[in-house]
Amino acid sequence: MDILKQRATCLRLPKRNSQSLQVYLPLLLRHLWTLINSSEVRGPHKKRAQYVFVSLVLSSLTVLSGTAYATYRLVQRLHQLYNRVNELRKPSAVLRRSRSQTQLASGARIMHVPDTDFTNGIDTHKSIMSQLQRVKQKRRIFIKPANMDKYEHDSFIFKSVGQKNAEHSHLFYSKFFNQMSSLLSILIPTVFDKNSVLLGLQVGFLVLRTWLSLFIARLDGQIVRDIIAGQPKRFLFDLLIWFMIALPASYTNSAIRLLQRKMSLNFRINLTRYIHDIYLDKRQVYYKLLFDVKNTSSVLKNIDNSITNDVTRFCDATCSVFANIAKPVIDLVFFSFYLRDNLGSLGVAGIFINYFVSGYVLRSYTPPLGKLSSASSAADGDYYNYHLNLINNNEEIAFYHGTDVERTKVNGLYDTLMERIMDISNKKFKYTIIEDYILKYTWSGLGYVFAAIPIVMTGGSPGNGGNASSEQVNMRDFIVNKRLMLSLADAGSRLMHSIKDISQLTGYTDRVFTLISALHRVHSNKFEFGGDRKYITDDAGSVTVSSMKRSHSLSKPPVGEDLIRGTIQRNFNGVRFENIDVIIPSVKAIKGIKLIHKLTFQIPSVIQPDSSTTNSIQDLGSMSNISTPLMSGPGSSLLILGSNSCGKSSIQRIIAEIWPIYNKKGLLSKPAEKDLVCIPQKPYFTKSGTLRDQLIYPMSPDQFFDSGYKDALLVYILKEVKLEYLLKRAPGWSYLDQHDDWRDVLSGGEKQRINFARILFHRPKFVVLDEATNAISVDMEDYLFQLLKTYNFNFMTISQRPSLIKYHDVLLEISAEDKSWHLQTLGTDEAIVTIDSEMSELDTKLREVKSWETERDELKKRLEVI
Numbered sequence: 089m090d091i092l093k094q095r096a097t098c099l100r101l102p103k104r105n106s107q108s109l110q111v112y113l114p115l116l117l118r119h120l121w122t123l124i125n126s127s128e129v130r131g132p133h134k135k136r137a138q139y140v141f142v143s144l145v146l147s148s149l150t151v152l153s154g155t156a157y158a159t160y161r162l163v164q165r166l167h168q169l170y171n172r173v174n175e176l177r178k179p180s181a182v183l184r185r186s187r188s189q190t191q192l193a194s195g196a197r198i199m200h201v202p203d204t205d206f207t208n209g210i211d212t213h214k215s216i217m218s219q220l221q222r223v224k225q226k227r228r229i230f231i232k233p234a235n236m237d238k239y240e241h242d243s244f245i246f247k248s249v250g251q252k253n254a255e256h257s258h259l260f261y262s263k264f265f266n267q268m269s270s271l272l273s274i275l276i277p278t279v280f281d282k283n284s285v286l287l288g289l290q291v292g293f294l295v296l297r298t299w300l301s302l303f304i305a306r307l308d309g310q311i312v313r314d315i316i317a318g319q320p321k322r323f324l325f326d327l328l329i330w331f332m333i334a335l336p337a338s339y340t341n342s343a344i345r346l347l348q349r350k351m352s353l354n355f356r357i358n359l360t361r362y363i364h365d366i367y368l369d370k371r372q373v374y375y376k377l378l379f380d381v382k383n384t385s386s387v388l389k390n391i392d393n394s395i396t397n398d399v400t401r402f403c404d405a406t407c408s409v410f411a412n413i414a415k416p417v418i419d420l421v422f423f424s425f426y427l428r429d430n431l432g433s434l435g436v437a438g439i440f441i442n443y444f445v446s447g448y449v450l451r452s453y454t455p456p457l458g459k460l461s462s463a464s465s466a467a468d469g470d471y472y473n474y475h476l477n478l479i480n481n482n483e484e485i486a487f488y489h490g491t492d493v494e495r496t497k498v499n500g501l502y503d504t505l506m507e508r509i510m511d512i513s514n515k516k517f518k519y520t521i522i523e524d525y526i527l528k529y530t531w532s533g534l535g536y537v538f539a540a541i542p543i544v545m546t547g548g549s550p551g552n553g554g555n556a557s558s559e560q561v562n563m564r565d566f567i568v569n570k571r572l573m574l575s576l577a578d579a580g581s582r583l584m585h586s587i588k589d590i591s592q593l594t595g596y597t598d599r600v601f602t603l604i605s606a607l608h609r610v611h612s613n614k615f616e617f618g619g620d621r622k623y624i625t626d627d628a629g630s631v632t633v634s635s636m637k638r639s640h641s642l643s644k645p646p647v648g649e650d651l652i653r654g655t656i657q658r659n660f661n662g663v664r665f666e667n668i669d670v671i672i673p674s675v676k677a678i679k680g681i682k683l684i685h686k687l688t689f690q691i692p693s694v695i696q697p698d699s700s701t702t703n704s705i706q707d708l709g710s711m712s713n714i715s716t717p718l719m720s721g722p723g724s725s726l727l728i729l730g731s732n733s734c735g736k737s738s739i740q741r742i743i744a745e746i747w748p749i750y751n752k753k754g755l756l757s758k759p760a761e762k763d764l765v766c767i768p769q770k771p772y773f774t775k776s777g778t779l780r781d782q783l784i785y786p787m788s789p790d791q792f793f794d795s796g797y798k799d800a801l802l803v804y805i806l807k808e809v810k811l812e813y814l815l816k817r818a819p820g821w822s823y824l825d826q827h828d829d830w831r832d833v834l835s836g837g838e839k840q841r842i843n844f845a846r847i848l849f850h851r852p853k854f855v856v857l858d859e860a861t862n863a864i865s866v867d868m869e870d871y872l873f874q875l876l877k878t879y880n881f882n883f884m885t886i887s888q889r890p891s892l893i894k895y896h897d898v899l900l901e902i903s904a905e906d907k908s909w910h911l912q913t914l915g916t917d918e919a920i921v922t923i924d925s926e927m928s929e930l931d932t933k934l935r936e937v938k939s940w941e942t943e944r945d946e947l948k949k950r951l952e953v954i
């Protein structure tokens with residue numbers, strides 16, 4: 089109540105009689121408002137009224153918001169407690185499954201996020217009813233499908249900015265600003281985005297912070313004057329205001345930091361989602377990046393590191409650079425206006441000349457931190473990746489006793505990383521010495537000089553002749569000016585420090601821009617697998633006229649001509665290759681290494697013209713009964729035989745559309761996506777998933793349960809592929825829920841049988857098997873092929889073992905020497921003749937055995953003599 093006691097002397101407020109605080113406070117506020125607005129009142133009374141009014145308003149706001157927040161938290165806590173008690177009273181559920189990835193027809197995903205603490209241990213006594221109640225307690229979050237139009241639009245922007253960066257080198261072209269402006273549309277997609285609100289709030293708090301600093305500087309001067317003048321009452325009054333203003337001041341500082349962190353997190357969410365949308369969609373960018381010859385940077389060599397670490401660093405750096413620049417800039421503007429009144433224009437001009445000179449000196453000594461941090465980030469990625477490779481291949485390395493060579497390699501990578509980190513530290517060391525000398529000491533010294541200017545120039549306050557009160561006024565002015573000068577120096581130094589941060593930010597911006605540009609390039613419909621357009625040729629192989637013309641002006645590719653000219657026909661009731669040249673994708677495009685010449689075959693041999701419109705058999709009704717035959721007729725089968733690296737697996741790559749068809753006459757007809765399953769040579773297992781996840785891959789467990797599938801089906805399938813013994817490793821069927829690293833847990837043969845289980849689960853019309861049984865025993869192999877026949881699958885087997893001929897109807901033999909192929913129907917006269925000729929060849933070889941044996945005996949005798 090000191091304010092009230094001081095009211096008469098300090099604020100010209102009439103003495104209070106017996107009013108209560110509720111009556112008196114509005115009265116006080118009204119009086120203060122009148123004092124502030126009145127043109128008659130001048131001098132200390134008016135200033136004091138301003139201080140008191142602002143302090144009262146700000147502290148009341150802080151107290152009010154604090155109380156409101158505390159009440160809100162209290163109510164929230166009570167509500168949680170109430171729910172918890174209710175939860176404990178309810179009977180428990182038997183099973184608990186999270187279904188967080190349900191996909192809607194529109195492409196949107198629903199995530200079910202538990203509202204209650206859902207991660208406590210499993211309670212096996214819970215009823216189904218309570219499980220359903222729990223589901224109700226989950227919050228449903230809709231994740232909108234990706235807007236592909238925006239990505240198409242952005243791909244042009246990134247492409248044009250990338251091209252401009254390569255072409256421009258003149259002074260007013262900033263690579264950083266161009267890259268940043270294209271990234272900004274991802275960070276803040278719309279004006280009304282929540283990030284814009286956060287940005288606005290941050291600017292607001294920054295202005296408030298500066299204003300409060302100004303207010304505190306003046307109060308500081310006032311307090312010193314009160315002490316020197318020996319006025320304890322005024323001193324106490326000002327001290328009280330000091331403590332009150334400290335409340336909003338500390339709130340403002342932490343609010344700025346919180347907003348900065350929130351904004352960085354939001355930026356990261358936007359950017360990561362954007363990257364995931366183009367990196368992981370149907371165009372399979374994660375695979376095709378392998379062929380993007382345009383990008384040789386380390387960003388894509390360690391793309392995992394770029395997506396995880398570089399994006400985070402970029403978002404943090406962007407937000408901190410913004411705060412580090414905005415803070416001092418606002419300070420500089422406010423303080424220089426205030427100081428101009430106190431120091432005069434000359435003083436302020438002096439300060440700014442000082443800033444520009446220091447900025448120039450520091451800029452010339454700044455090390456290239458952007459490049460250095462980019463290099464260190466790349467080394468970090470290499471080191472991390474090598475460790476990952478070590479873990480993934482630990483067994484193989486252990487068999488080879490390759491520890492020494494691996495250690496040398498890992499140590500080498502670690503040394504490179506340390507070298508780059510040390511390089512940054514060394515370069516920063518020299519810079520910090522210069523920075524400290526200029527910013528900490530030179531500037532504060534000059535601060536004293538400028539603060540003293542008005543006092544020295546006027547020789548004390550005019551008219552007072554150096555009496556006591558003028559000394560007090562001088563002292564107050566000096567304190568205020570000095571404090572402001574130091575704040576100004578601090579603001580300036582932070583601005584100078586941010587030169588270093590900007591330099592670092594340019595490095596991160598460049599890395600993230602390179603990453604997104606490459607993703608857009610590969611994601612494009614027109615991605616040409618790194619092919620160079622000078623290799624455009626007609627089907628006969630000669631260079632076209634337009635490409636001849638273009639050899640003079642390579643920068644402008646001819647409109648309408650593509651490097652990839654093959655045709656793909658979808659929803660075909662079979663797999664058909666027509667005149668397809670199997671070529672390894674490369675810069676040379678159609679002129680690249682050709683593995684097979686004009687390949688033509690078809691499975692099944694006869695396709696009814698109208699059958700290609702038939703729907704998939706993958707409807708739920710037929711799926712629930714595994715023994716339902718797949719098709720009415722028998723399934724057809726084709727064996728692709730050939731020596732190593734003749735291009736067998738490449739045929740599968742073309743069917744899966746991960747390799748292109750370059751030649752114009754090449755036509756691939758293939759079934760709908762859901763009717764085809766390609767089994768790769770190397771079995772794949774999802775990381776740390778359940779056994780169920782492995783069996784149903786690429787279906788997600790949420791889809792499995794949502795579509796009404798039951799574990800019984802999986803158990804049946806495991807029996808069919810003779811893997812039912814796995815279930816005995818845990819009680820009941822709980823082994824299906826076991827989380828493990830299945831790549832290491834399962835043996836080679838088991839992994840391949842899991843592949844067959846996947847086929848039985850998905851039951852596509854067509855299956856492509858690439859060396860899918862080479863780790864399986866002969867009797868099991870026989871059983872599995874019979875299984876495929878029982879279920880009437882149409883299958884194509886890629887192998888180099890002629891022993892598989894007996895399971896197939898058609899044989900496609902590929903010759904690596906002349907890139908030719910030979911197709912024959914097994915069981916026909918032609919095939920019998922071929923087999924007969926092979927048998928006679930073997931007979932001839934057998935006849936030679938005797939002569940080889942005598943040769944061997946002779947050699948043995950010679951060895952004994954030696």
Ligand SMILES: Nc1ncnc2c1ncn2[C@@H]1O[C@H](COP(=O)(O)OP(=O)(O)OP(=O)(O)O)[C@@H](O)[C@H]1O
Pocket residue numbers: 378672683730731732733734735736737738739888
């Ligand atoms: N991504 C790639 N980049 C460059 N060359 C590749 C790529 N993938 C495969 N090749 C090459 O293509 C050729 C054919 O490979 P492919 O995998 O089709 O052989 P394959 O006939 O299946 O052999 P194998 O029986 O040994 O599996 C090989 O010489 C291989 O080196």
